[in-house]
Amino acid sequence: MSLAPFHLAIPVYDLAAARHFYGEVFGCPEGRSSEHWVDFDFFGHQLVIHEAPKTDSQEQAHSNPVDGHDVPVPHFGVVLAWEDWERLAERLKARGTTFVIEPYVRFKGQVGEQATLFLLDPCGNALEFKAFKDIGQLFAK
Structure with a gap:
C-alpha cells in the first residue's frame, strides 16, 4: 500500500x-x-x-465510547506496523507517559482487531497510534 x-x-x-x-x-x-x-x-x-490561543477541545476534550473506553474527539495519529507500534508503546511507557487510554488490543478476536493507545500532547491535542496485524482489516466492516 x-x-x-x-x-x-x-x-x-x-x-x-x-x-x-x-x-x-x-x-x-x-x-x-x-x-x-x-x-x-x-x-x-x-x-x-x-x-x-488554547482551543475549546484543548481545554475540555469531548469523548465518544469505543470498546469500553472514552475516546477523545478530535484526535489524530498514525497507523504503524505492529512491531513499530510495540516499540513506540514501550518508548512512551519508559518515558513515564500519562495515557488517556493505555496501550491495549481493541476489538480482540473481532473484525478490525487493532493495537491502540491514546495520549495528549502538552497543549491538550489528542493523539492515537494504532496497528493491525492484518492491515487488510483497516477498513473492514
Whole structure:
C-alpha cells in the first residue's frame, strides 16, 4: 500500500513544550520553523505546530465510547506496523507517559482487531497510534 503523506497543522499554546514533545518524546525530525511554528517529519507526514490561543477541545476534550473506553474527539495519529507500534508503546511507557487510554488490543478476536493507545500532547491535542496485524482489516466492516 503506497500512501501520499498528509499535511496537518495543529494549534499549540506552548510552542517550546510542544516542540520538545514532538522532537524529543517522539523523535520526529524538525524541518522549517519560525518563532511561531515548527514543521516535523511525523512518521513520514508533515505535522506543523502553530502557536495559537488554547482551543475549546484543548481545554475540555469531548469523548465518544469505543470498546469500553472514552475516546477523545478530535484526535489524530498514525497507523504503524505492529512491531513499530510495540516499540513506540514501550518508548512512551519508559518515558513515564500519562495515557488517556493505555496501550491495549481493541476489538480482540473481532473484525478490525487493532493495537491502540491514546495520549495528549502538552497543549491538550489528542493523539492515537494504532496497528493491525492484518492491515487488510483497516477498513473492514
